[in-house]
Amino acid sequence: MPFVKDLEVRMMAVRKVSEVPKQNVTEEGASGVTVQWLIAEETGAENFAMRKFTLKRGGYTPLHTHDWEHEVYVLSGKGVVTIGDKDFILEEEKVAYVSPNVFHQFKNIGNEDFIFLCIIPLKK
Amino acid sequence: MPFVKDLEVRMMAVRKVSEVPKQNVTEEGASGVTVQWLIAEETGAENFAMRKFTLKRGGYTPLHTHDWEHEVYVLSGKGVVTIGDKDFILEEEKVAYVSPNVFHQFKNIGNEDFIFLCIIPLKK
Numbered sequence: 001m002p003f004v005k006d007l008e009v010r011m012m013a014v015r016k017v018s019e020v021p022k023q024n025v026t027e028e029g030a031s032g033v034t035v036q037w038l039i040a041e042e043t044g045a046e047n048f049a050m051r052k053f054t055l056k057r058g059g060y061t062p063l064h065t066h067d068w069e070h071e072v073y074v075l076s077g078k079g080v081v082t083i084g085d086k087d088f089i090l091e092e093e094k095v096a097y098v099s100p101n102v103f104h105q106f107k108n109i110g111n112e113d114f115i116f117l118c119i120i121p122l123k124k
Numbered sequence: 125m126p127f128v129k130d131l132e133v134r135m136m137a138v139r140k141v142s143e144v145p146k147q148n149v150t151e152e153g154a155s156g157v158t159v160q161w162l163i164a165e166e167t168g169a170e171n172f173a174m175r176k177f178t179l180k181r182g183g184y185t186p187l188h189t190h191d192w193e194h195e196v197y198v199l200s201g202k203g204v205v206t207i208g209d210k211d212f213i214l215e216e217e218k219v220a221y222v223s224p225n226v227f228h229q230f231k232n233i234g235n236e237d238f239i240f241l242c243i244i245p246l247k248k
Contacts, residue, residue, distance in 0.1 A: 013205075013207050013210070013212060013220060013221055013222070014205065014212035014213075014214065014218055014219070014220045014221075015218065015219050015220075016217060016218055017217045017218065017219060018217060038197070038219045039195045039219055039221050043221070044221045044223065045193075045195065045221070046193055046224070046245075047171065047172060047193070047245040048171060048172045048195065048243065048245065050195050050197065050219065050243065069169075069170055069171070071163045071169065071172065071174050071243070073162070073174065073197075073241060081137075081138065083137050086137070088137060088138035089138075090138065093140060093141045093142060094138055094139065094140055094141065095138070095139050095141060095162045095163055095174065096137060096138045096139075097137055097138075097163050097167070097168045097169070098137070099168065100170070117197060117241070119172065119174065119195070119243055121170075121171040121172065
């Protein structure tokens with residue numbers, strides 16, 4: 001199956017999350033945030049990318065807006081997401097949908113790391 | 125912000141996973157599988173949908189193929205995914221990418237529920 005072989009060149013079809021490098025998020029307005037691109041364009045994704053975010057205690061992402069959506073699954077910790085003019089508590093076993101073009105921000109409000117998956121579309 | 129109001133009608137921006145109904149997967153070739161559509165077209169998704177699958181002990185999805193990809197994040201339990209002619213062990217903290225048009229199947233090979241997220245593109 002040549003397609004599978006080609007896939008293997010681009011990425012292991014299955015990866016350990018712990019082996020994906022953590023990158024510091026250096027965007028202005030971010031603090032204490034790292035991101036792992038678990039499934040990205042370079043590693044085979046065609047339509048959307050899966051990232052894992054870790055916000056240290058007190059950490060937060062920028063309050064910003066952009067023309068693509070977020071689909072978020074909380075893995076652990078406790079945070080708050082601001083979407084437009086509302087705040088929502090996020091903790092394990094919650095999902096969040098952030099529409100395009102709405103100001104939003106994620107903050108860690110707990111004592112542990114606040115960790116979530118965030119999937120975004122890949123613009124072609 | 126009317127857009128946020130409209131979003132609230134379609135879905136709570138933040139949902140508890142436990143409140144999303146579990147549907148039995150009745151597709152031929154599936155056994156012991158339920159799915160929760162955490163973020164779906166009806167509830168606001170624009171480009172991709174987030175589903176949570178639970179395979180009971182001994183459960184499996186059909187060995188099948190289709191022209192869209194899967195991006196998978198394993199939450200708990202132990203399984204195996206067949207992709208083309210290869211098998212890969214799946215357990216907590218692993219991700220899998222299944223390309224379009226490749227035969228694939230997920231099986232629970234552990235003693236607990238095998239639970240994973242599976243994100244798919246929404247065809248327009």
